[in-house]
Amino acid sequence: MKTEDIVRTFLEYFEERGHRRVTGSTLLPPPGDPVLFTTSGMHPLTPYLEGRPHPLGRRLVNVQRCLRTTDLDEVGDSTHLTVFEMLGTWSLGDYEGPESLDWGYGLLTEGLGVDPGLLHATVYGGDERSGRDSASLEFWQSRGVPVELTVEDNWWSNGPTGPCGPDSEIFFWSGDTPPRSTPTRDDRWVEVWNHVMMRHRRLDDGSLVPLPQRTIDTGLGLERLAALLQGRPSVFECDVFDPWRRLVPTMWPLEERSLRLVSDHLRSAVVVIGDGVRPSSTGRGYVLRRLVRRVLTVLWRDDPTRGLGDLPSELIEHTLYHFRQDMDPADVRRPLLDEEQRFRRLLDRGRRILARPRFRRPLDDEDLHYLHDTHGLPRDLIMTLRQE
Template identity: 85%
Template sequence: MDTEEIVRTFVEYYEDRGHHRITGSTLLPPPGDPVLFTTSGMHPLTPHLEGRPHPLGSRLVNVQRCLRTTDLEEVGDPTHLTVFEMLGTWSLGDYEGPQSLDWGYGLLTEGFGVDPGRLHATVFGGDDRTGPDTASLELWEKHGVPVELTVEDNWWSNGPTGPCGPDSEIFLWTGDTPPRSTPTGDDRWVEVWNHVMMRHRRLGDGSLVPLPQRNVDTGLGLERLASLLQGRTSVFECDVLAPWRRLVPPLWPLDEPSLRLVSDHLRSAVVVIGDGVRPANTGRGYVLRRLVRRVLTTLWRDDPSRGLGDLPQELVRHTLDHFRQTLDPDEPRRVLLEEERRFRRLLERGRQVLARPRFRGPLDEEDFHYLHDTHGLPRDLVLGLRPQ
């Protein structure tokens, strides 16, 4: 299945079970949401998870583009992307967790053809505040899926306060041997789907109170699922990233982790620009700036003459089209080139500043603050400019 067929199969499966498709939002969260970017499909639905009726009913399904800055340091491995699409389903006070897991098992094994013997689940094992999730455990035992009980790994929260609850995660075996061990014991078990039983709200003092309704919120990464269904070894080899895989290596010869980082960060930058963000020193603009500068630092490590002006127009257009963004492809290129020029100037100024006698020895916190506040040189850039 290509990604379009996966999306169609997913949405139609849940529509057949009474879910209404809602339109995914941009990467920018709704007003009042404290996060910089939409990190999951539940963000735009927070008021409805807390009890406000949704105009389309209590069973919903959608495809939402997301950005997770927490995954930046993970990019380069086989499974993490900065910008990705999340397939999601919701029960807003309707059915409970076991029904959600039962449908999820059916879609994976029948709709997508996954061998049940390659599945493993994890379930919340309980702590001093909340008992174990026995209903999910019994559902998996009914299907013959092995289960591992955990505590921290199977409790989902949207920050220190707010909606939260136990979850059950579904893993798929990716090794070339028969499945072995458990998801916490062998990283060849790759998480593909998380079903959150969102029943509680955590207060500022850490205590839990019941939400007005018992919800189920599920999330399934599209690119990760596509790579697994297509028999690929990483998300960077699935069909939606194939143009990057084809066009970037001849342009910039890179080792595998660097190729993944450059492709991911440039693709993510195009999507962020397409949603209206521009480089800045704070907030969303700084995330975009950091993505671009990480690309340039990687490219220039081997060849300082490399530049983003060589980025094929086809990749920009393909990315905007895939995410259904109407921006003229020339605009992301303009923004990227301007940010490249700005970064080159900053690097040159940084080298001159760091050549001063004051900064030739070890730097302390006062030095880092001075370099940032006076010269606009962030810590990571300073560390990158100094000999290791």
């Protein structure tokens, strides 16, 4: 099943069950939002999760592109991406957790053909904050799906204060043996779908009060699900990465983890540029700059003559089309090449500065601050140059 077929099946399944489709937003949160990028499907819907009536009603479904800087250092493993798509459903004071889980189970097993024997669930086991989520536990037991009870892993919050509540996560077995153990004890159980039951608000003193509206918020990672359904060992081998795996190695021979990082970061940079961001030294622009420079660091490690001018237009066009972005590929390539030139000049200057006698010894924090504040050399770049 291709990724586009998964999306269509998901949307149609929930539309048949009374959900109205919400058009996904860009990666940029609304003005005034302190978060740099949209990190989940629920992010643009926060006011409605807090109780404001949504113009489309109380049952919603959408596909939202997301970016998480917290996962940058994880990129290259089998499950983490910088930019990804989240399939989401919401009940704004309408149905409760067991109904949401029933539909989730139905979509996976009936709509997408997943063997129920490859599923495992986790459920909030209860502590002094709130009792066990017995309704979710009973639902999974009624379907014969094994359940693991946890506490911290199954309590969702949007920060130290604000909406929170128990969640139930659905895991898919990715191993080449019959399923064994539990999700917290075997990482071959891959989380694919989280069903959050927002029932409480945490106050400044840590106490919980009931929310005026009980909300269900679910999130299903598209690329992760696609890899599992397509029998691929990592998200980088699902069909959305097929053009990258076909074309990148012909330009730049790379070992597997470097291939994954370069493909992910360039793909993410295209999406970020497509949403209107340009490289800079602060905020969103700095995240984009960091993505591009991490790619160049990997490429130049083996061959300094490599350049982003070699990036095939097909990869830019494929990414813009997949993320529904209307931009000329040339307008994406231009800031990539400008940033490459800027980074090359910075590297040349950094090498000359670090060659001075003062900096040939081990560097302390005072040296690193001086190099950054006076010469614009960030710590990670200094460490890279010192390893040359």
